[in-house]
Amino acid sequence: MNTMTHALRVGLRRGGLEVRHTFTNSQDLWNYLFPTLIFLVVMFFMRDAAVPGTDFSLGTRTLPSLIGMNVVFSGMVTLMMSLALEREDGTLLRAKAVPNGMLGYLVGKIVLVAGMMLVSVAIVMIPSVFMLDGLALDSVTAWLTLVWVMVLGLVATLPLGAVFGSLFTNPRNAGVIMLPVMGLVAISGIFYPISSFPDWLQGVAQVFPVYWLGLGMRSAMLPADLAAVEIGESWRHLEMVGVLGAWTVVGFVVAPWVLRRMARKESGSNVAQRRERAMQRVT
Known part of the structure; x- marks a missing residue:
């Protein structure tokens, strides 16, 4: 067995163990449940409101x-925070010291992020199916669309998480990226159709993956006639593949370079300095 194959197997095993660990960690469980409860409450109170120009439930439209x-959030923010935290505690330095250790580390993180995403999606979807009316997940095509959009979205956002996580030496500073992310969520039609926004704001939203992932999920889970409230009155799958594909290409070009640069800078003295600063903040 060559070292690369071994690293892949170690990464898969590591990722599986980390996913299992999240179910025994009270903090991780709270991170799963608390946002879900907020989302369910939001959709509950929106269920009797209608999408503008239709009689379709705004709560049901919000779910996808x-x-x-x-x-x-799974692809970008989770990986970003993991890299920032494990850079500070020396995990990345230990991975760097093993042949193909960074490859195994990243494979493990991809498994962890994918596992956490699937669990989070299930926690939101299962009660929503019983609470909301009008979902159209009643065909093989709908489920296939759900899967390929989810996979493409994860592939497009994971490199971004790796890039941002590599830029922060202090994990507490990584939270600043949440402000622009939440701003993008606000203008990307997650809670209200983007077609009601000014044209220039619609243009800004369509540059980033948040809007296209929301649109792709709506195309999989909602009736076809709901496309009438979207831009161009269409689900625009080709444009979606083009934008998410472009982000994927850019991410996979930039992320390896940034990660290699970060790994070269890692040393025992740097880790010790970061730990000392962290201890000073605690005391």
Whole structure:
């Protein structure tokens, strides 16, 4: 067995163990449940409101948009925070010291992020199916669309999480990226159709993955006639593949370079300095 194959197997095993660990960690469980409760409450109170120009439930329309947002948060924010935290505690330095250790580390993180995303999506979807009316997940095509949009969205956002996580030496500073992310969520039609926004704001939203993931999830989970309230009165799958594909290409070009640069800078003295600063903040 060559070292690369071994690293892949170790990464898969590590990722599986980390996913299992999240179910025994009270903090992780709270991170799953608390946002879900908020989302369910939001959709409950929106269920009797109607999408403008239709009699379709705004709460039902919001569910796939929230799932698309969840994919973005899983792919980008979860990986970003993991890299920032494990850079500080020396985990990345230990991975760097092993042949192909960074490959195994990243494979493990991909498994962890994908597992956490699936769990988060299930926690939101299962009660929503009973609470909301009008979902159209009654065909093989709908489920296939749900899967390929989710996979493409994760592939497009994971490199972004790796890039941002590599830029922060202090994990507490990584939270600043949440402000622009939440701003993008606000203008990306997650809670309200983007077609009601000014044209220039619609243009800004369509540059980023959040809007397209929400649109893709809506195309999979909602009736076809709901496309009438979208831009161009269409689900625009080709444009969606083009934008998410472009982000994927850019991410996979930039992320390896940034990660290699970060790994070269890692040393025992740097880790010790970061730990000392962290201890000073605690005391």
